[in-house]
Structure formats: C-alpha cells, structure tokens
Amino acid sequence: MAEAGRPARHSRHAAARKRSRVWPVLLSLVLVAAAVGGGLALHRSIQGADGSADAGVSTPAIDLAARSAAVDQVLKRRSQAVLTGNEQQFLADVDPGNTKLLAAQRTLFSNLRQFGFANLAYQQLAQQYDDAIAKKHGPSTYLVAIAMTYQLRAIDTVPVRAMLGYTFTQRPNGSWMLVSDSDLDKRLPRGSHEEAWDTGPVLVKRAPRVLVVVEQGQEALANKLVTMSRSAVNAVTKRWPGAWKGAGVVIALDDKTVRGADYSQPKNAEDALAMATWVYRTLPGEATGEGERADSYVVINPNNRDKVDARTLAHEFTHVATAPYGPYAPRWLVEGAATYVEFLPMDGQKDLAIPQYRLDVRTKYLAKATGLPADATFFDQADSSYPLSWLALDYLFTRFGGTEVGTLYRELAALGSTQKERDRIMLEHVGMTEAGLFRALKAAAAA
Numbered sequence: 001m002a003e004a005g006r007p008a009r010h011s012r013h014a015a016a017r018k019r020s021r022v023w024p025v026l027l028s029l030v031l032v033a034a035a036v037g038g039g040l041a042l043h044r045s046i047q048g049a050d051g052s053a054d055a056g057v058s059t060p061a062i063d064l065a066a067r068s069a070a071v072d073q074v075l076k077r078r079s080q081a082v083l084t085g086n087e088q089q090f091l092a093d094v095d096p097g098n099t100k101l102l103a104a105q106r107t108l109f110s111n112l113r114q115f116g117f118a119n120l121a122y123q124q125l126a127q128q129y130d131d132a133i134a135k136k137h138g139p140s141t142y143l144v145a146i147a148m149t150y151q152l153r154a155i156d157t158v159p160v161r162a163m164l165g166y167t168f169t170q171r172p173n174g175s176w177m178l179v180s181d182s183d184l185d186k187r188l189p190r191g192s193h194e195e196a197w198d199t200g201p202v203l204v205k206r207a208p209r210v211l212v213v214v215e216q217g218q219e220a221l222a223n224k225l226v227t228m229s230r231s232a233v234n235a236v237t238k239r240w241p242g243a244w245k246g247a248g249v250v251i252a253l254d255d256k257t258v259r260g261a262d263y264s265q266p267k268n269a270e271d272a273l274a275m276a277t278w279v280y281r282t283l284p285g286e287a288t289g290e291g292e293r294a295d296s297y298v299v300i301n302p303n304n305r306d307k308v309d310a311r312t313l314a315h316e317f318t319h320v321a322t323a324p325y326g327p328y329a330p331r332w333l334v335e336g337a338a339t340y341v342e343f344l345p346m347d348g349q350k351d352l353a354i355p356q357y358r359l360d361v362r363t364k365y366l367a368k369a370t371g372l373p374a375d376a377t378f379f380d381q382a383d384s385s386y387p388l389s390w391l392a393l394d395y396l397f398t399r400f401g402g403t404e405v406g407t408l409y410r411e412l413a414a415l416g417s418t419q420k421e422r423d424r425i426m427l428e429h430v431g432m433t434e435a436g437l438f439r440a441l442k443a444a445a446a447a
Contacts, residue, residue: 062140062170067142067170067176068124070174070175070176071124071142071144071168071176072124074093074168074176074177074178075121075122075123075124075146076121076122077089077090077092077093078090078093078122079120079121079122081109082109082112082113082117082120083117083119083120085113087106087109087110090105090109091105091106091109093175093176093177093178094177094178095169095177095178095179096177098179101178101179101180101181104181105178105181107200107201108181108197108198110201111196111197111198111199111201111202111204112197114202114203114204115152115197115204115211116152116153116154116204116206117150117151117152117153118151118152118153118154118156119149119150119151119159120148120149120150120151121148121149121150122146122147122148122149122164123146123147123149124144124145124146125144125145125146125147125163126144126145127142127143127144128143128144128145128165128184128187129143130143130183133167133180133183137167137169137179137180138169140169140170141167141168141169142167142168142169142170142176143165143166143167143183143184144165144166144167144168145163145164145165145184145188146163146164146165146166147161147162147163147164147283148161148162148163148164149161150162152211152249154206154208154209154247155209155211155247155249156247156279156294156295157245157246157294157295158281158294159281160279160280160281160294160295161192161280161281161282161283162192162193162195162280162283163188163189163192163193163283164181164184164188164193165181165182165183165184165185165187165188165193166178166180166181166184167179167180167181167183167184189283189284189285192280192283192284192291194257194258194259195258195259196213196251196253196258196259196297199253199255199258200215200216200255201215201216202214202215202216202253203215203216203217203218203219203222205222205223205225205226206226207226207229207230208230209230209233209246209247209248210226210229210230210233210247210248210249210250211247211248211249211250212225212226212229212249212250212251212252213249213250213251213252213253214252214253215253215254221252221305225250225252225308228308228309228310228313229248229250229310229313229317231310231313231314231346231347231348231349232248232310232311232312232313232314232316232317232346233247233248233317234347235310235314235317235341235344235346235347236314236317236318236320236321236341239341239344240318240321240322240337240341240402240406241402241403241405241406242321242406242410244321246295246320246321248298248313248316248317248320249297249298250274250297250298250300250313251297251298251299251300252299252300252302252305252308253302254302255302256269256302258299259277259297259299260275260277260278260299261275261277261299261301263301263302263303268301269301269303270303272301272304273300273301273304273307273308273312274298274299274300274301274308274312274313274316275298275299275301275316276296276297276298276316276317276319276320276323277296277297277298277299278291278293278295278296278323279293279294279295279296279297279323280292280293280294281293281294290327293323293324293326293327294323294324295320295323295324296316296319296320296323297320298313298316298317298320309349310346310348310349311342311343311346311349312342314341314342314346315338315339315341315342316338318337318338318341318342319334319338322334322337322409322413325409325410325413325414326410326413326414326415327413328412328413328414328415328416328417328421329409329412329413329416330372330375330412330416330422330434331373331374331375331378331379331385331389332372332373332378332385332388332389332392332434333389333392333393333408333409333412335378335385335386335389336389336390336391336392336393337393337405337409339386339389339390339393340390340393340394340397343357343390354394358391358394360387361387361388361390361391362391362441362445364387365384365387365388365391366388366391366441366442366445367445368384369384369388369438371434371435371438372388372389372392372434372435372437372438373385373388373389391441392437392438392441393405395437395440395441395444396408396430396437399430400429400430404429404430407429408425408426408429408430411425411428411429412425412426422434
C-alpha cells in the first residue's frame with residue numbers, strides 16, 4: 001500500500017497497484033484494433049468474391065422482405081416490452097421449447113429493466129452464414145447481426161450502440177422466433193457487446209450522475225461503490241476543465257469478461273484495478289473503421305475489487321470525461337491527465353504530498369529520461385511513464401492553466417494522428433513541441 005498521504009502508487013513494491021493505471025488505455029487500444037477487424041469481417045461475411053450473397057449457402061425459398069419485416073416486428077416488440085415492463089411480451093417470440101434460453105431471457109429482461117432506459121431499439125444489420133448453425137436449427141435458420149441502440153436515463157448524453165447476434169427460425173404458422181442469442185458471440189467485435197446485462201442476475205444502484213452494477217444480492221458493495229463514485233464524479237467535474245456534465249457507470253461483476261475488459265488475461269487479472277471501456281456512438285465498421293466513441297463505462301477487476309477507492313474511480317472517470325474527444329492524444333497526455341486529477345484534493349480522501357512527489361519524480365525518473373514517454377513503449381516502461389506523464393501535466397496546468405490544457409487535449413485527441421500534427425497543435429497552444437516540453441521539465445527541475 002502507498003505511504004500515507006503520498007501519491008506513491010508507482011513504487012516498486014506497489015507495482016501491481018500502479019499498473020492498474022496502465023492497462024485501461026492499453027486494452028482499449030487493443031480492443032479497437034480487434035473491433036475494427038471484427039466489425040469489417042462481420043459486415044463482409046454476407047458477400048462472395050463477386051459481391052453477391054455467399055453462393056456456398058443454400059436456403060429454402062423464403063420471402064426475404066417478409067422475413068425482414070417480421071423480424072423487425074419481433075425486435076420492436078422486445079424493445080417496447082423492456083420500456084413498458086412487459087415480460088410476457090418480451091418472451092413471446094422466444095422458442096417455447098428451449099427452457100434454457102427462456103430462463104436466460106427472463107434474467108436478461110429483469111436485468112434490462114433495472115438499468116432504466118430512456119430509449120431502446122434493435123435494428124437488423126447484416127445476415128451471417130454458418131453451416132453448423134444452420135444444421136443445428138434447421139433450413140429456415142436466419143443468423144443476423146443486430147445493433148442495439150439505447151440511452152440510459154440521466155447517464156448517456158447521446159444514444160449509443162452495442163452489437164448482438166440473434167438466430168431466428170420460422171414457425172409452421174410463418175412467424176419467426178428467437179432460438180439463440182449467442183451463436184455470433186465469438187465473431188462480434190470485442191468491446192461492442194457482452195454488456196453487463198448479458199451476464200447472470202445483477203443489481204443496479206443509481207445516484208445522481210452515477211450508475212453501479214454488481215451481482216444480485218451484493219447490496220453493501222453497491223452502496224460502497226455508489227459513495228465512491230459520487231465523490232469521484234464530483235472531483236472530475238470540479239478539477240477537469242470543460243465543465244464535464246457526464247456520468248460515471250461502474251460495473252463490478254464476478255465475470256472476467258465484460259464489455260471491453262478482459263480480466264481472464266494474466267496481466268490484466270493480476271495488475272489491473274479497473275478499465276474505462278469505450279461506448280460507441282457508431283459501431284466499429286459502420287461510419288468509421290474504429291467506430292465513433294461517445295463515452296466510457298468503467299469495469300472493475302473482480303480479482304482486485306477491494307483495492308478500488310475513490311481516487312481509482314476519479315482516474316477512470318477522467319478517461320470517461322475525455323473519451324468523446326477522440327483517439328489520437330499521446331499516451332503521456334491521456335494517462336498524465338487522469339493521474340493528475342486522481343492525485344488532487346478530493347472530498348473524503350486524505351490530501352497527498354504533491355510537492356514531495358514532484359521532487360521525487362524529478363529525481364528518480366526525469367533525471368534518467370531522454371524524452372516524454374513514447375506511445376510505443378509507454379506501457380513497457382510503466383514504472384517511469386506514469387510519473388513522468390503526471391509531471392508533464394502538473395507543469396502544463398501550473399504554467400498555462402486548465403482551460404488551455406483542456407483545449408490542447410481536445411485538439412490533440414481529435415487531430416493528433418501524426419507527429420507533425422501533434423507538433424503543430426502543441427506549438428499553437430503552448431509554444432513548444434513535445435520535445436520542447438521535455439526540455440522545459442528539465443529546466444524547471446534544474447531551477
């Protein structure tokens with residue numbers, strides 16, 4: 001544990017805790033790459049080499065327009081059922097002979113009802129083909145990717161989208177029923193599905209600008225996380241420039257894979273405390289290859305749940321606040337900003353000894369460094385990357401003020417896809433490039 005009153009969390013003996021600040025962005029970037037490939041593959045899988053439907057798949061003569069219209073009605077009934085609280089309507093189009101699926105759908109309905117959707121809709125995207133699934137469910141099998149567009153009341157500032165995979169078959173009377181909601185799971189883009197409501201029974205707790213999800217029955221944990229989340233939301237609102245009006249969603253489930261967080265991976269399982277996972281305005285492979293970000297939800301590592309505090313959440317909520325800016329900000333700025341806010345005075349938390357920490361970083365890390373932490377090696381050298389990034393933000397906030405730093409972040413995140421662009425933006429706003437900023441840090445330390 002870090003020394004009392006000190007923003008250590010980067011010392012060698014606290015490496016696991018320190019690296020909790022590392023993996024959220026790393027994993028998010030990895031997931032975007034996976035999501036891009038997955039999304040494009042998903043949308044292309046319905047076409048053959050000549051752009052026509054896959055000639056290798058034979059299906060019975062089905063009126064495709066009628067099928068599309070009928071499935072649209074099924075999807076509409078399901079969304080309306082969630083919004084109105086009608087479980088019978090939600091289950092009406094589920095295979096009545098599949099008791100396992102029916103039970104899972106009842107749990108899903110109960111989960112969805114707790115989240116409090118302001119709006120919810122399901123949309124067919126593209127038919128998929130899989131011989132094994134067709135053989136399993138019969139000749140009328142209709143495997144289709146589904147976009148779930150939703151907005152959590154008082155949480156999401158804009159409608160956001162997740163991706164599902166549904167399998168339908170035709171009943172003797174011509175209607176269509178849901179026979180599986182998991183056949184496409186392994187082919188869907190990572191980070192754009194496997195939502196918290198897709199797990200087992202959950203408990204959802206709300207407070208102003210806060211939504212917490214835990215396992216059903218974990219009331220005490222939910223209340224604790226709500227209290228910490230409210231403190232963290234207030235801290236980010238107060239400290240991060242730009243008058244953030246967003247909300248903090250915290251998911252603390254036993255499942256190791258939720259949304260973009262995968263705590264089954266050894267490094268994540270051991271080191272990470274929490275991850276801010278992207279929420280999409282448009283899905284990967286739709287408007288852009290990587291998708292358009294709208295927000296982030298925080299997913300806590302079930303292995304390290306007891307180590308999460310309000311400062312942890314303030315760090316992650318800073319990522320939430322900055323997620324809509326874009327994906328191109330340099331790593332030192334992304335993590336430096338989150339760590340800067342994390343270490344500032346916070347209600348209910350003991351103040352940290354910032355002047356001493358600044359001196360320690362200059363002595364221990366800056367003296368040995370040759371530049372700001374590079375994107376490519378940031379996480380490989382996390383012991384020094386995090387404190388140096390914090391130091392850079394500490395300098396920028398002190399010299400230029402929060403408004404200028406916030407504007408710099410926005411422009412770099414939106415436009416800084418190349419070093420040339422980064423240098424241009426840095427020169428415009430703070431009169432120095434990244435290399436110049438490093439020299440300024442050295443000069444300040446020498447003075």
